[in-house]
Amino acid sequence: MERLQKVIAESGLTSRRKAEELITEGKVKVNGEIVTELGTKVSSKDRVEVNGKPIEKEQKEYYILNKPRGVVTTTQDEHHRKTVVDFIPTKARIYPVGRLDYDTTGVLLLTNDGEFANILMHPNDKVEKVYMAKINGIIKGEQINKLKDGVEIDDQKVQATRVKLKKVNEKANTCMVQITIHEGKNHQVKKMFESVGFQVEKLKREKVAFFDLKDLQSGEFRKLTPKEVARVYALEQKENSH
Numbered sequence: 001m002e003r004l005q006k007v008i009a010e011s012g013l014t015s016r017r018k019a020e021e022l023i024t025e026g027k028v029k030v031n032g033e034i035v036t037e038l039g040t041k042v043s044s045k046d047r048v049e050v051n052g053k054p055i056e057k058e059q060k061e062y063y064i065l066n067k068p069r070g071v072v073t074t075t076q077d078e079h080h081r082k083t084v085v086d087f088i089p090t091k092a093r094i095y096p097v098g099r100l101d102y103d104t105t106g107v108l109l110l111t112n113d114g115e116f117a118n119i120l121m122h123p124n125d126k127v128e129k130v131y132m133a134k135i136n137g138i139i140k141g142e143q144i145n146k147l148k149d150g151v152e153i154d155d156q157k158v159q160a161t162r163v164k165l166k167k168v169n170e171k172a173n174t175c176m177v178q179i180t181i182h183e184g185k186n187h188q189v190k191k192m193f194e195s196v197g198f199q200v201e202k203l204k205r206e207k208v209a210f211f212d213l214k215d216l217q218s219g220e221f222r223k224l225t226p227k228e229v230a231r232v233y234a235l236e237q238k239e240n241s242h
């Protein structure tokens, strides 16, 4: 279910703000009834009309991109830097699902399906995010345990589900650590490592739920299959069923 004004805006008819005006002015019908309540939620099965004309539904599109470094995770950048959306040749108004920092690489999903995006962004036990971090030092068991027990970042406690030391470079005094989290707070992984005394020098997202980088070089993307999309919707059903 999505907010009526969002659905109207996503149809390409007008902006979200204009859509809100149309609703409050009584120009929008849902299943034949005028709706003036801005919070009204509708599903893809509801018939939405604006000024007596049904809105056209934009086809849903789904992509996975192996995000390179030096690219912003937004739809438009005020400084005209390259954005993740620039990699995908489509006219649909797709947007990134969640955010990766400018210097972070790896798995990023893009879509124009708000429900799909919500399932993946809402903290959910079934949606793990796996990162590989190169840090400026060699992590000890005690610090790994701290990350797993929970650390405080921006006054909130966050935990890693798994932390694995993958590679140690004694000479350079760095190591590679694989860390799995469920939330997606801003700069979460960097801040978690900072809280135990390390700076992240490189960060790559290897996995989001069951999506990984298999066959995708940096900057490459592919469409998701209908099966993959259905699997994401199934993640939500599982969560709601308990």
Ligand code: URA
Binding pocket: 099, 100, 101, 102, 104, 186, 187, 188, 189, 190, 191, 203
């Ligand atoms: N955590 C971070 O610190 N940065 C990212 O880009 C993603 C997760």
